Amino acid sequence: MFNQSLPPEVLGPIKVIFFQECDELLASLDSGLEALKQGNADPDTINMVFRAVHSIKGGAANFEFVRLTQFSHSFEAVLSDLRAGRIAASAVLFEDLLHASDVLAELVEEAHGGKVWDPGKTEAALKALAGYIRKEDEFTSAGADGEAGPIPAPEKHWNEIGDLRSWRIVFRPAASLYRRANDPLLLFRDLSRLGELQLELNLHDLPNLADLEPDRAYLGWTGILRTLQSEQAIWDVFEFAGGDCHLEIVPCAVEAAKVPPERLPQVANEAVSSNSSDPQSNRVIRVDLDRVDKLFNLVEELLVQQTTFNHVAGKQLAPEVQPVYAEFRRLSKEIQEGLLAIRSQPLKPVFQRMARLVRQLEQATGKSVTFAATGGEAEVDRSVLERLAEPLTHLIRNAVDHGLESSDERAQLGKSPSGTIALRAYQRFGRIVLEVSDDGEGIDRERVLSTAISRGLIDPNEHLSGPDIDALIFRPGFSTAENVSEISGRGVGMDVVNKCVRALGGRISMSSQKGVGTTFLLSLPLTLALLEGIVVGSGSGRFIVPIASLLETLQLRSEEVKFIGDVRVIRYRDQYIPLVELAAILGYPQISGAHGSIGIVVEDDLGARIAIAVDEVFEQQQIVVKEIQGAYQANHGVSAATILGDGQVALILDVNGIVERQKQNTERAQCYDEESDERVSRWAIR
């Protein structure tokens, strides 16, 4: 084992890798178990689940995490029986396995130096697992009794690797395997490297020539492989074909009979192979995110310099240099996109964390919750992904704790006793939208309003529209939870969620129907690093309007500009929308009351439209988003900055903030009418 042979400075980094791997393995374990629970009990999924637990056990044993090793051993034994068909798949079984995976995750956390978990809980999970294991398997039942079960000793592994065994391999590729440019011949070549391979081609699916469709797959193979290698090594050959074929790998009956049933040979052998030769490790490298980020920053600099170059010398380039320069630009852009792709990751791991959270909350609250997550395959930049879990966690906690009624209440209301929390992700207009909805009691606007008044957030005489009342829950100092519960925690209100989301350049909104449920809508950028925008000029300043919020640019003709009160409006698609001067809305001194001649029609995340008058519109370009150093980022109307080709700093407009400012300005205008004396002081306070 590592601990005896390696010094801590070597062991440390290996442990770090182990825990990183554990996160990934736990994620694939969860997604596999969820798929199995949905009734997709295909061998590939069972294998994936098995391998995940097995790999955790292997690592845990190496680092001598006793509890983790014991538990994963029992877990694995059940999965092994499931894989071999010795126990039948059932909803109850998968429920227990999901629970076991939660315990496993907790034990990993414990091994990682986290909170020490309640041994009773582990015991209970072990007992549940033990119930599935055949009674004669004393190896695992010892572990289930909570005694220090025997940890598979490495010496034993080394003995076992010497066994020459035969395996029966049934391989039936699907058409998708060929489409992904996998070649069965290459797979067979790899198999034959493991030992002695005999292959038989199965033609019974092959139709008559007249019925043959050229892009379908008809062939299958059955092979016998005699090898010293572990079963894992055979599975690994099919690592990249796994999803695209029917695959069975079973020990041959004659040879298998020589192996005592208790030895669970595939289990013991794999432990060795996973330490020595994991073919995936050759294809996937782990890179410190800091290194990627450093490179990313350099590429950003490169792009800024390139824009500057283009600005300074672009028009003077000799004809023979121009194609070279074009190629240079293309390459830099590709490097940048490549780096972004490296940083992009699917949302799935975050979704799986949320699934686990829901299961924990079910236990803590005693409510029954069905969690449905869709769209986990959508990819976002790492910068966004990392910061998604926090707002989602708050939202889901709140939904389970406050949104959903208890089973009894639900039954009385004629709802299904089990509540539903749905998490949905999809891309829209270059942003990622996340929906968290529950079918609970909904948010009572009356109560929101009265709470807001009692907390002094609004004036009792203020008239608010429905959506405005909904928006109150995002205000600091607002929390509808009358009893602070252990689950939602103290002081974590919607304002925290709102802040998290806004810090990501996102927006959150809520819609609720009393008795039917609540939906929270989060709209976030896919990356925080890049943005497609048009450059506009107002006065002497340059600004960026993100394409994501741009609807149209139009020439403003004075006869088309009308007034509603003292607000200028223009007609856009059969609707009058406010027209604001960019410099004015941002609070810059207006230059001799000049009006911009070009209208930029933009839309905020909630669909509110506004036209912004500017003097000039320049080209559309990809903007490298530069965080404003120091602490001045938060600003209504401006989200960040960029550096233009001429080296000038340009502010990136935040349309949501601009719409908000316009609303505030209108409110202020109303203040004038009512309390003209207080005009000056109101201005000063704002």
Next chain:
Amino acid sequence: MSAGDFLVFRIQGQEFCLEIGAVREIRSATKTVPLPNSPMEFKGLINLRGIVLPIIDMTSRLGLVAATPATNPVIIVAESGGRIVGLEVDVVDDIISVSDAEIQSIPTIPTGGIQEFVRGIVNISNRLICLLAIDRLLPAEKAAAE
């Protein structure tokens, strides 16, 4: 208190200093891009070799009266807690070495709003130099997020 080297500069005729370790570079002031809805002492943004750098007008930050505008203002690029800012001052004087004994605490009698930014008083060769606390010059993270 921390003895060592300090960069001395002048704002409205008064002398101030900062620990040299917090100073990244000194450059002449350039035109800034104003940021809307920001505090008065916040002058705007400049492009510092690809970094968008906020510039703080020290006269206004320290609450001094801008009696005479500087002819050639200077920007001290300073770093505190991982944040970089530019401090616009009237003129940079010199670098001084100060021992612990030469740093006095602030007078207990109230000296106005400036007290909040001053860590100590350096008293050498009959000069009175206020030692500024760089971290207090920057806006608080939390306040800025509101």
